[in-house]
Amino acid sequence: MTDVTPTKTLDVCGKICPYPDMNTMTTLKKMEKGEILEVLLDYPLSVERMPRNLKKQGHKLLSTEQLDGPNHRMLIEAYGLK
Amino acid sequence: MGAVVTGLFVGLIFGFILQRGRFCMNSAFRDAILMKDNVLLKTVFVALLVELIGFSIMDMTGAIAINPKPFWWGANLLGSFIFGIGMVLAGGCASGITYRVGEGMVGSITAVLGLSLGGYITAAGFLKPFKANLQAATTISGADGSALTLHGILGMDYTTLALIILLVVLAAWYFIARKNGEEYEVDKGWGWVTTGTLVGFVGILAFPLSAAAGRNYPLGITAGWINIVKKILNPAEVSLDWLGMLIIGIVLGGFVAALIAKEFKFRVPKPLVLVQTFAGGLLMGFGAVTSGGCNIGHLLSGVPQFSLGSILAGISIVLGAWAASYVMFVLPQKND
Numbered sequence A: 001m002t003d004v005t006p007t008k009t010l011d012v013c014g015k016i017c018p019y020p021d022m023n024t025m026t027t028l029k030k031m032e033k034g035e036i037l038e039v040l041l042d043y044p045l046s047v048e049r050m051p052r053n054l055k056k057q058g059h060k061l062l063s064t065e066q067l068d069g070p071n072h073r074m075l076i077e078a079y080g081l082k
Numbered sequence B: 001m002g003a004v005v006t007g008l009f010v011g012l013i014f015g016f017i018l019q020r021g022r023f024c025m026n027s028a029f030r031d032a033i034l035m036k037d038n039v040l041l042k043t044v045f046v047a048l049l050v051e052l053i054g055f056s057i058m059d060m061t062g063a064i065a066i067n068p069k070p071f072w073w074g075a076n077l078l079g080s081f082i083f084g085i086g087m088v089l090a091g092g093c094a095s096g097i098t099y100r101v102g103e104g105m106v107g108s109i110t111a112v113l114g115l116s117l118g119g120y121i122t123a124a125g126f127l128k129p130f131k132a133n134l135q136a137a138t139t140i141s142g143a144d145g146s147a148l149t150l151h152g153i154l155g156m157d158y159t160t161l162a163l164i165i166l167l168v169v170l171a172a173w174y175f176i177a178r179k180n181g182e183e184y185e186v187d188k189g190w191g192w193v194t195t196g197t198l199v200g201f202v203g204i205l206a207f208p209l210s211a212a213a214g215r216n217y218p219l220g221i222t223a224g225w226i227n228i229v230k231k232i233l234n235p236a237e238v239s240l241d242w243l244g245m246l247i248i249g250i251v252l253g254g255f256v257a258a259l260i261a262k263e264f265k266f267r268v269p270k271p272l273v274l275v276q277t278f279a280g281g282l283l284m285g286f287g288a289v290t291s292g293g294c295n296i297g298h299l300l301s302g303v304p305q306f307s308l309g310s311i312l313a314g315i316s317i318v319l320g321a322w323a324a325s326y327v328m329f330v331l332p333q334k335n336d
Helices: A019-029 A044-057 B002-021 B025-034 B039-061 B073-090 B094-101 B106-123 B128-137 B158-180 B192-212 B222-233 B242-260 B271-291 B295-300 B308-334
Strands: A008-011 A036-041 A060-066 A072-077
Touching (some): A008 A019, A044 A060, B002 B094, B025 B039, B039 B158, B039 B192, B039 B295, B073 B094, B073 B128, B073 B271, B094 B271, B094 B295, B106 B128, B106 B222, B128 B271, B222 B242, B222 B271, B271 B308, B295 B308
Parallel strands (some): A008 A036
16 A cells, blocks of 8 residues: 555654544544545554544545554545545 | 562563553543543453452452552542543553553653652652641541441442442443444454453452562552652662562563564653653652552552442542543644
């Protein structure tokens, strides 16, 4: 899925709980339907929790990739809540 | 030494499980209102049920004698409410910030510094008279001076009430799960049944081992950090107790688990966030010592012993966490 070009990139590395999730959701809320958000995060709890919340909001998680250590890259397709 | 070494052993297992299971009561309570996500809440619930089974079997067979905390309604209400606010600021409950030290989360390191300092000045420093007076002024105990418990008020013995609650809860759960088609899905990591069961087993394991070291109680966090502070301030006089060893074990266990999962990394938030988590830790330390326990001492260890003080403290922790989450996260979103 890495061939998808993200519309926007959000870096939430170093943020404490629950900001990685909150910032991602707020950003997605402001995006058009079908736009792709790339999220860079390093908080393992959020990596596991985020898929549940994305699903609830209707956003589509395209991929989750573990880069090095706890650093993850998520690609999310916005549902278009704007 | 001797008996306290088992604290290190239990701590290692506990820290490993907390890290792999992402167990955190702050997230559990906060997420329920903030994200309508109750997976961690269910984990806490499973852990309590498992402990209830273990504690009642051990109490019945004489392996342990349950030792509920006293009922200090004023100190339980105020202390635990402030603790609840503090853990939202700190970004984790007492056990959460402790295991995350082992993951390299610098925000959690400042949080435990706050917790240790806040706990120390309330237990042994200038806030000690305030805490002692509030506890004394709001104590209600049984006719024989014993701690108030749910089973005591109902005139039952501990095991009978434990059995009744287990049957009622399991039956209710069965019917709700059948009606709603309860989903149990795991995208990544451990699920809530696994984590909750393992945390419950650590609580069961801790009780007799801690009792053998002269401390007749299951798990606890805040008093362990205070013990470490005292040891650092006065290395010649103070020795590490079972809880102090437990804390060292949790940090090491979290570190090993994070290393194995390739999740260890020093993560440094902005300076202002470090101030926030430190301040949150201070409130947690003050609150936990005033109330006589943190989320582990009261909620995880005291509630399954039916201590009225622990039950009140548990409710107060949840309310404090909700109040702080509402002000910090829900309100700003509404203005967005």
